[in-house]
Amino acid sequence: MAAARSMESEFLSRDFSAPVTKETEISIENLSVKFPDKDGGEPVAALRDVNLEIKQGEFISLVGPSGCGKTTLLRTIADLQQPSSGKISVRGLSPREVRLQKKYGIVFQSPVLYDWRTVRRNVCMPMELMGLPKKYRTATVTEMLELVGLYDFGKKYPHELSGGMQQRVNIARALAIKPEILLMDEPFSALDEFTKEKLHEDLLTIWSKTNKTILFVTHNISEAVFLADRVVVMSPHPGRISAVVDVNIPRPRALKDKNAPEFNALVAKVRNSFEGV
Numbered sequence: 118m119a120a121a122r123s124m125e126s127e128f129l130s131r132d133f134s135a136p137v138t139k140e141t142e143i144s145i146e147n148l149s150v151k152f153p154d155k156d157g158g159e160p161v162a163a164l165r166d167v168n169l170e171i172k173q174g175e176f177i178s179l180v181g182p183s184g185c186g187k188t189t190l191l192r193t194i195a196d197l198q199q200p201s202s203g204k205i206s207v208r209g210l211s212p213r214e215v216r217l218q219k220k221y222g223i224v225f226q227s228p229v230l231y232d233w234r235t236v237r238r239n240v241c242m243p244m245e246l247m248g249l250p251k252k253y254r255t256a257t258v259t260e261m262l263e264l265v266g267l268y269d270f271g272k273k274y275p276h277e278l279s280g281g282m283q284q285r286v287n288i289a290r291a292l293a294i295k296p297e298i299l300l301m302d303e304p305f306s307a308l309d310e311f312t313k314e315k316l317h318e319d320l321l322t323i324w325s326k327t328n329k330t331i332l333f334v335t336h337n338i339s340e341a342v343f344l345a346d347r348v349v350v351m352s353p354h355p356g357r358i359s360a361v362v363d364v365n366i367p368r369p370r371a372l373k374d375k376n377a378p379e380f381n382a383l384v385a386k387v388r389n390s391f392e393g394v
């Protein structure tokens with residue numbers, strides 16, 4: 118009970134816009150993940166010898182073809198998958214400790230919203246599960262819906278919203294527990310180009326206001342470059358990091374930056390970094 122109370126008070130005092138410290142937030146050392154082969158053959162090396170340091174407040178895109186281990190890497194950081202060897206440490210804590218402290222926000226491709234709950238009550242749900250006080254929940258839902266531009270839609274139900282709006286609700290819900298790290302697995306891949314581009318700009322605004330560390334998985338090279346500080350390029354068989362490309366395009370970024378020669382040069386650099394595809 119005392120432990121639950123101290124977790125709650127740690128939660129209520131969590132600062133949503135903590136300053137970016139540029140300290141290492143996630144350290145991945147010699148990480149390998151193998152899955153047994155269904156036909157009894159050699160295990161599948163979903164990840165082999167992955168090494169990566171991610172700074173607090175960094176925006177990292179993970180890009181690569183199908184099967185190169187992007188989702189496996191995200192799931193292993195999130196403690197949804199265990200390493201076969203190697204180690205992940207988040208400011209000295211294990212992924213499990215970080216998950217139990219609710220410091221991960223996770224956004225998947227399909228927004229898993231509850232159809233029978235309004236937008237407000239969907240965003241509220243993780244805070245209800247954690248038993249946070251009602252007054253705090255109400256204020257946080259309002260703050261999150263303002264952040265994602267959906268304050269006026271709080272009383273709607275998911276089926277009354279477009280796909281892009283549903284994904285915004287999903288992001289608001291992931292942010293409602295004030296995570297330090299946002300893990301996003303192809304969150305916009307099912308959306309049309311116009312909606313996707315609007316969400317890119319909005320996600321960058323949300324990121325700059327909240328200072329989260331973001332890992333963003335995508336197949337789309339242009340999306341990866343536009344959003345990230347660094348693009349981590351992965352290649353399959355075995356899943357590994359084949360390059361890390363720094364994106365030195367100034368921020369804040371706008372869609373017109375995609376027309377700049379520097380942007381296209383970076384897209385080409387990422388494309389040329391794939392190995393064994």
Ligand SMILES: Nc1ncnc2c1ncn2[C@@H]1O[C@H](COP(=O)(O)OP(=O)(O)OP(=O)(O)O)[C@@H](O)[C@H]1O
Pocket residue numbers: 152153161162163181182183184185186187188189190336356
């Ligand atoms: N639960 C599992 N059991 C067995 N093999 C798996 C499992 N999960 C992933 N794999 C295999 O591990 C490799 C990496 O898969 P993963 O889903 O991480 O790749 P990905 O880059 O995210 O692919 P996609 O872009 O298609 O989502 C693939 O060969 C995949 O078939």
